[in-house]
Amino acid sequence: MTFLEIFQYGFLLRALVAGSLIAALCAVLGVFLVLRRLSLIGDGLAHVTFGSVALALFLRFQSVYATAAAIPAVLLAALGILKLAERARIYGDAAIGIVSSLGIATGIMLASMAGGFNVDLFSYLFGNILSISPFELGQTAVLFVVVCLTVILFYHDLFAITFDEELARTSGIRVDRINAVLVLLTALTVVLAMKVVGIMLISALLILPAVTSLQVARGFRTAIALAVLLGVLSVVGGIVISFLANLPAGATIILVNFTLFLVSFGLRKLRK
Secondary structure, three states, X not given: OOOHHHHHOHHHXXXXXXXXXXXXXXXXXXXXXXXXXXXXXXXHHHHHHHHHHHHHHHOOOOHHHHHHHHHHHXXXXXXXXXXXXXXXXXXXXXXXXXXXXXXXXXXXXXXXXXXXXXXXXXXXXXXXXXXXXHHHHHHHHHHHHHHHHHHHHOHHHHHHHHHOHHHHHHOOOOHHHHXXXXXXXXXXXXXXXXXXXXXXXXXXXXXXXXXXXXXXXXXXXXXXXXXXXXXXXHHHHHHHHHXXXXXXXXXXXXXXXXHHHHHHHHHHXXXX
């Protein structure tokens, strides 16, 4: 099979399109999260997603609709992390840990009650991007547009609170509302990304393109654009390599991401 022949498969084209859209979202949000030291929120929300998917499958939802069913619970969890940090006077990482442990414990409990882990649940844990359906592709496209429009609308506010939250607050920016927007966008992206790399590796898809671009970029907009390029490149390259070499797609995507990080780190050292 040649390189061009693999693009004759409809399921592979769906995987490439959906994966590219999700990689772009993760890259954009990842830059904001990494600079604000909130990158682990992706990992916490991923564990909540596991619990939500387990609940959907426990209630006998078809696996194709499990993603949509998980969205409300993950959005509520994202807001819960903010409220815990604000009202219980808990640091952000501790709030993420509380919600994360609750999500994973709920998922394990529901999986046990349902008679153990089944194939559908494992596909969400470790990713199965080649099984993305036309419905899930459409869902990804709609949420991609929603997230992009929201980031564009609130870009200047997000930029302000990323570098100086207190100054942004005194400037009249509604910091609490912008923080809520950021975590809600992240929650939507995490739900989408679970089919690409799996719940266990979602945080890497949020973090690696961002930190890779920040190694070499000299401006904020440049960092975002480069992160998107690197994220899409890693997903496309990871899918093609995994398909040709019969490797797990999610893990291959992350390894390609890490390779790009090593290259950018090396370039930064050489430039110095």
